Amino acid sequence: MQEFEFIHRVTDMLPSQAEGLLCGIGDDCAVFAGNGGRDWLISTDGFTEGVHFQAAWASPSDIGRRCLEAAVSDIAAMGGRPRYVMVSISIPNTMSESDAMAYMQGISASAADYQMIIIGGDTTTSKQGLHLAITVIGDVRHGASLYRRGARVGDVVYVTGVLGGSMAGLNVLETKRTGYQEEVNRFLRPTARVASGAWLSDTGCVTSMIDVSDGLIQDLGHVAKASGVGLVVESGSIPCWQTEKGAVNIETACASGEEYELAFTVDGLRDSAFQRLLPAALGQLGHPITRIGQVVAGSGVIVRKPDGGVLSLDKSGYAHCIGKSA
Structure with missing residues (x-):
């Protein structure tokens, strides 16, 4: 299992x-x-x-x-x-x-x-x-912890940083390629978003949060399940890892684990206020914060393509296998 x-x-x-x-x-x-x-x-x-x-x-x-x-x-x-x-x-x-x-x-x-x-x-x-x-x-x-269970219909989905670099770095290490040190560093030397998490809590606008340790879509699935809602993520809005050698594809950005970015939801009624707070904070935090979707009625997470279709993902993230079936 x-x-x-x-x-x-x-x-x-x-x-x-x-x-x-x-x-x-x-x-x-x-x-x-x-x-x-x-x-x-x-x-x-x-x-x-x-x-x-x-x-x-x-x-x-x-x-x-x-x-x-x-x-x-x-x-x-x-x-x-x-x-x-x-x-x-x-x-x-x-x-x-x-x-x-x-x-x-x-x-x-x-x-x-x-x-x-x-x-x-x-x-x-x-x-x-x-x-x-x-x-x-x-x-x-006291009372300021951000749980997975707080997302509500009408909230807006955000993520810190860029995604996909960790999986790209892992692939470089596993295949023993050379010349991709930025990707390798992204995998080997992640940084926990402590200052960002504390700032997000202090805004009073955030309703739920999770770190991206197993993959964006899989981790957002935990938020959806805990909150009893559905999430729609816009594929064209997901911030993908990019260097001079090119960008990772959207599938990699969706499934890349051990990124340790923060995925979170903002109260839909306070999103405008949150947007006004962002410019001053971004310079201090040192990374982007990107709006990537919305919370809807339903369950699970779907990734919507620019043409309105649903992106089919072979893998949404990583999960350990425990034990052997009898």
């Missing part, structure tokens, strides 16, 4: 409510009511050599940094700020001490960029490959 079916089955087995718990399984972070006008955000991500990365692709430090950025992206998706991190690492016996330390140095360097403190974790040996589990703890102004 795919990972999302597995998560759904596990969720059905577990209690869903607890004192102080504002949001449990089903969003980018768990949210707990805090003190002093702040709520706590907690998220865990796992990274497995051979699945999430290949050791030959980059230095251990770069891989460590990449994993931390991916984990922090969940905090950004809720509109919060990362504060603390816990790291569990399983190190194969064949790895040198210097490489093992370099993974942690990369994680530490990325944490320092956000003024985060590493407060603990666990260290074990692994019989095969490196495994990392990173738990990030952040906070957000």
